[in-house]
Amino acid sequence: MKVTTREARSVNPIARQSLPDAIAVELRERILNGEFKDGDPIVQEAIAEEYEVSRMPVREALRQLEGQGLVALKTHKGAIVTSMKxxxxxxxxxxxxxxxxxxxxxxxxxxxxxxxxxxxxxxxxxxxxxxxxxxxxxxxxxxxxxxxxxxxxxxxxxxxxxxxxxxxxxxxxxxxxxxxxxxxxxxxxxxxxxxxxxxxxxxxxxxxxxxxxxxxxxxxxxxx
Amino acid sequence: MKVTTREARSVNPIARQSLPDAIAVELRERILNGEFKDGDPIVQEAIAEEYEVSRMPVREALRQLEGQGLVALKTHKGAIVTSMKxxxxxxxxxxxxxxxxxxxxxxxxxxxxxxxxxxxxxxxxxxxxxxxxxxxxxxxxxxxxxxxxxxxxxxxxxxxxxxxxxxxxxxxxxxxxxxxxxxxxxxxxxxxxxxxxxxxxxxxxxxxxxxxxxxxxxxxxxxx
DNA sequence: CTACTGTAGATTGGATCCAGTTGGCCTGTC
DNA sequence: GACAGGCCAACTGGATCCAATCTACAGTAG
Missing domain, CATH: 1.20.120.530 (GntR ligand-binding domain-like)
Structure with missing residues (x-):
């Protein structure tokens, strides 16, 4: 029952993902790879420097990963990779x-x-x-x-x-x-x-x- | 092994939630209440002003709500409340x-x-x-x-x-x-x-x- | 020698500032 | 009068700066 939604998916939506999304994908990959293991802390500044961005997009990326259950955020203590018992x-x-x-x-x-x-x-x-x-x-x-x-x-x-x-x-x-x-x-x-x-x-x-x-x-x- | 650790888990860990968390709770409540309805846009600046904080904690709160499926974020277009068909x-x-x-x-x-x-x-x-x-x-x-x-x-x-x-x-x-x-x-x-x-x-x-x-x-x- | 305390470094939390994008309005031209 | 194009306001995205908090270590008192 499609009703011709605008949906400019003509060819390629230029794949414009925001920096936080891109970083989230990157970090998720590294967690899934096992590069970051169980209780490993993920330091905002280190990641930011690594990708040559500021800490802000990293923070939002970490929020996303928290929502996916890959990291746990504790206030003033940073993010650590969740366990996989x-x-x-x-x-x-x-x-x-x-x-x-x-x-x-x-x-x-x-x-x-x-x-x-x-x-x-x-x-x-x-x-x-x-x-x-x-x-x-x-x-x-x-x-x-x-x-x-x-x-x-x-x-x-x-x-x-x-x-x-x-x-x-x-x-x-x-x-x-x-x-x-x-x-x-x-x-x-x-x-x-x-x-x-x-x-x-x-x-x-x-x-x-x-x-x-x-x-x-x-x-x-x-x-x- | 340390035995005399502070052990502040006594009764109540003072329930210190960060600003983003608090704002997320608040916004979620307002969405659940129906104050924000289906396609309603949620403007960062308006929320920030309302709670007298900067836009940053609001942005992180919106990320959380996105993870819970309550809002949808589109780059450079902001957040809108998801539908409930x-x-x-x-x-x-x-x-x-x-x-x-x-x-x-x-x-x-x-x-x-x-x-x-x-x-x-x-x-x-x-x-x-x-x-x-x-x-x-x-x-x-x-x-x-x-x-x-x-x-x-x-x-x-x-x-x-x-x-x-x-x-x-x-x-x-x-x-x-x-x-x-x-x-x-x-x-x-x-x-x-x-x-x-x-x-x-x-x-x-x-x-x-x-x-x-x-x-x-x-x-x-x-x-x- | 042990346990507490205070201080310094590291790291996160939040605010402010600047840049880029979006969308509407307005004008100019056909 | 209608449409194209440009301009402007509003808003989001990202960077930088400052404040608050945690951790580790060293120094001191008992």
């Missing part, structure tokens, strides 16, 4: 299973050929990233692939919540990627999952649940 | 049902007398707020009560997600409070729910689901 990881994967199964069940009846094509596209890129051992790219694409399966459900709020959860989970997944050989299995599962979705087979939901919960229990914890 | 409300209540039922099921086996007492306390306050027609307080206490039922599950991440959802839903609930007489029913349901939890009756979960989904479908939308 195994109970937390376990709970986050449980949440993923609960929410992603629910939304997939809602998406299945509306899953069409164009959706399948989009998902397949991500799947191909995913394989490429795996072969290049590009963990950062793999993590992003993994979520993009999953997301593409859920898009037909037309549930923006659920997707938004899931996006937040996946950002956190990514810190864990990246470690998995280098630690285990389970990724090949994941790729196969992804293909199977897409097949089931394409034929709108309701067992896709159960398959997805298993896929998510299996991924949760490989290593014991991201950090000692 | 009925599909969104409906989806948020579905999410509540899904997540709160799951967490309640996990909490029930650990639900003890002290938990019941805490919940009962919130219930009493809730009734008082209702009689005073204090919608702001009622909304907060409603969540506090629900939360107290879920605490024994020991699932901080799920609670965190639910907290975010409930903040958004509160905008809707407050309108309900003045528009419908369904609150008395909600109070009765709360008492029944607490009884079921106290005796660890598994049907509490189904009762909760009905309680949440019923609340969702009273008015059609918060704003035209």
């Amino acid at each position: 195994k109970e937390k990881v376990s709970e986050l994967f449980d949440l993923r299973a609960l929410l992603e199964c629910d939304i997939l069940a809602r998406a299945l009846p509306h899953f069409g050929p164009s959706d399948a094509a989009a998902a397949q596209d991500f799947l191909n890129q995913l394989e490429g990233a795996y072969q290049r051992r590009d963990t950062a790219e793999w993590g992003k694409l993994n979520w993009q692939f999953h997301r593409s399966l859920y898009l037909p459900a037309n549930r923006p709020e659920t997707l938004s919540v899931l996006e937040g959860i996946n950002i956190q989970v990514e810190r864990f997944i990246r470690v998995q990627l280098v630690m285990t050989g389970a990724v090949a299995a994941a790729e196969r599962e992804h293909r199977d999952l897409l097949s089931l979705c394409t034929e709108r087979n309701p067992t896709a939901v159960d398959y997805l649940r298993k896929h998510i919960l299996d991924a949760a229990k490989l290593p014991s914890s991201i950090s000692a | 009925k599909e969104k409300v409906s989806e948020l209540f579905d999410l509540r049902a899904l997540l709160e039922c799951d967490i309640l099921a996990r909490a029930l086996p650990h639900f003890g007398p002290s938990d019941a007492a805490a919940a009962q306390d919130f219930l009493n306050q809730l009734e008082g707020a209702y009689q005073r027609r204090d919608t702001a307080e009622w909304g907060k206490l409603n969540w506090q009560f629900h939360r107290s039922l879920y605490l024994p599950a020991n699932r901080p991440e799920t609670l965190s997600v639910l907290e975010g959802i409930n903040i958004q839903v509160e905008r809707f609930i407050r309108v309900q409070l003045v528009m419908t007489g369904a609150v008395a029913a909600a109070e009765r349901e709360h008492r029944d729910l607490l009884s079921l939890c106290t005796e660890r009756n598994p049907t509490a979960v189904d009762y909760l689901r009905k309680h949440i989904l019923d609340a969702a479908k009273l008015p059609s939308s918060i704003s035209a």
Whole structure:
């Protein structure tokens, strides 16, 4: 029911993200990479100097990361990277299973050929990233692939919540990627999952649940 | 090991919240109240002047509210209050049902007398707020009560997600409070729910689901 | 030797200042 | 009279400056 919204998304909105957004992306990447670990403090001035900006955009970036649960801000004490204990990881994967199964069940009846094509596209890129051992790219694409399966459900709020959860989970997944050989299995599962979705087979939901919960229990914890 | 550390955790850490936090709380309240409605712009300078502070803490407060999904920030265009369409409300209540039922099921086996007492306390306050027609307080206490039922599950991440959802839903609930007489029913349901939890009756979960989904479908939308 | 205290350096919090963008209004021209 | 283009006010984005707070260390008293 699109009504020709103005939406100047013609070609490229020139990608004009503000400095705080850009810095937030940068810092998030470094946290997900593991460059900043558990209790590490993130000093405003150090970051500001590093990117040759003032401390202000850094402060706003940290606020954003706080909202995403990646850092904790204490007044007059600065930002420290939040912990990633195994109970937390376990709970986050449980949440993923609960929410992603629910939304997939809602998406299945509306899953069409164009959706399948989009998902397949991500799947191909995913394989490429795996072969290049590009963990950062793999993590992003993994979520993009999953997301593409859920898009037909037309549930923006659920997707938004899931996006937040996946950002956190990514810190864990990246470690998995280098630690285990389970990724090949994941790729196969992804293909199977897409097949089931394409034929709108309701067992896709159960398959997805298993896929998510299996991924949760490989290593014991991201950090000692 | 230091034993004689100051240990200022005695009773009250003086609750020192920073200016951005305080302003965020204030603005959130005004958005939930409906003082700022759907597409309303929130001008940094106006807010800053109003609270007699500079624009900077306001900017950080707006970042926080953005993270909670209450406002949308566009570069060089400022902040506008996010919309609250009925599909969104409906989806948020579905999410509540899904997540709160799951967490309640996990909490029930650990639900003890002290938990019941805490919940009962919130219930009493809730009734008082209702009689005073204090919608702001009622909304907060409603969540506090629900939360107290879920605490024994020991699932901080799920609670965190639910907290975010409930903040958004509160905008809707407050309108309900003045528009419908369904609150008395909600109070009765709360008492029944607490009884079921106290005796660890598994049907509490189904009762909760009905309680949440019923609340969702009273008015059609918060704003035209 | 231990425990408290005061001071200095580092770091964050907040205010003020300047630059860049947006959007509306106004004028000039066809 | 209508439309294009430029100008101006309002607002946001970012930088710099000052104040408040925390931490660590050293000095001193018991």
